[in-house]
Amino acid sequence: MKKNFMPQMYAKSIYTVNYDLLKKKGITCLLFDLDNTLVEPHAKHVDEKLKKRIENLKKDFLIIIFSNSMKNRVQTFREELQVEMNHTSLKPHAYSFRKVLKKYHLKEKEVAIIGDQLFTDVIGGNNVGIMTILVDPLTTNDFLITKYNRYREEKKFKQLQEQGLLVKGQYYDEM
Ligand SMILES: [Mg+2]
Numbered sequence: 001m002k003k004n005f006m007p008q009m010y011a012k013s014i015y016t017v018n019y020d021l022l023k024k025k026g027i028t029c030l031l032f033d034l035d036n037t038l039v040e041p042h043a044k045h046v047d048e049k050l051k052k053r054i055e056n057l058k059k060d061f062l063i064i065i066f067s068n069s070m071k072n073r074v075q076t077f078r079e080e081l082q083v084e085m086n087h088t089s090l091k092p093h094a095y096s097f098r099k100v101l102k103k104y105h106l107k108e109k110e111v112a113i114i115g116d117q118l119f120t121d122v123i124g125g126n127n128v129g130i131m132t133i134l135v136d137p138l139t140t141n142d143f144l145i146t147k148y149n150r151y152r153e154e155k156k157f158k159q160l161q162e163q164g165l166l167v168k169g170q171y172y173d174e175m
Helices: 019-024 048-057 071-081 094-103 118-128 144-162
Strands: 009-011 029-032 062-066 084-086 111-115 131-135
Touching: 048 071, 062 071, 062 094, 071 084, 084 094, 094 111, 094 118, 111 118, 118 131, 118 144
Parallel strands: 009 131, 029 062, 029 111, 062 084, 111 131
Antiparallel strands: none
């Protein structure tokens, strides 16, 4: 399978994603990566800013935390934000993506994933045919397993940059 590393949108953070455009494109469900996308990897709770933003997004979208982290970590944030969740998602594997589409009766074109990693969030989303939105990681602090992905990601970023496809810090709404 050809791995597609290119996100359809790239934003600095979840606070600068063009949600109006997503709505216009018919997106009704947002899958949010948790660590380094919604919260810092070692955070224990959400802050007010995040709470407000998610509260606002809930008016337009079904919000699902879609994380590779284990249940007890994801559960905390799910409860604080009052959203849906899928834990232990094994991104980039397609299994959990398909499970969520089925569970919530969603079509691929109605769903977008927002995450900070090319090798999990973007490849995973692209492989199942949903919209993919890359954001910069909140911190350079990563869980051990992510550190390995970051190393590969750095190399991939370099390649994409050389091809003029994806340049760090050059955000875009549409490819
Ligand atoms: Mg992440």
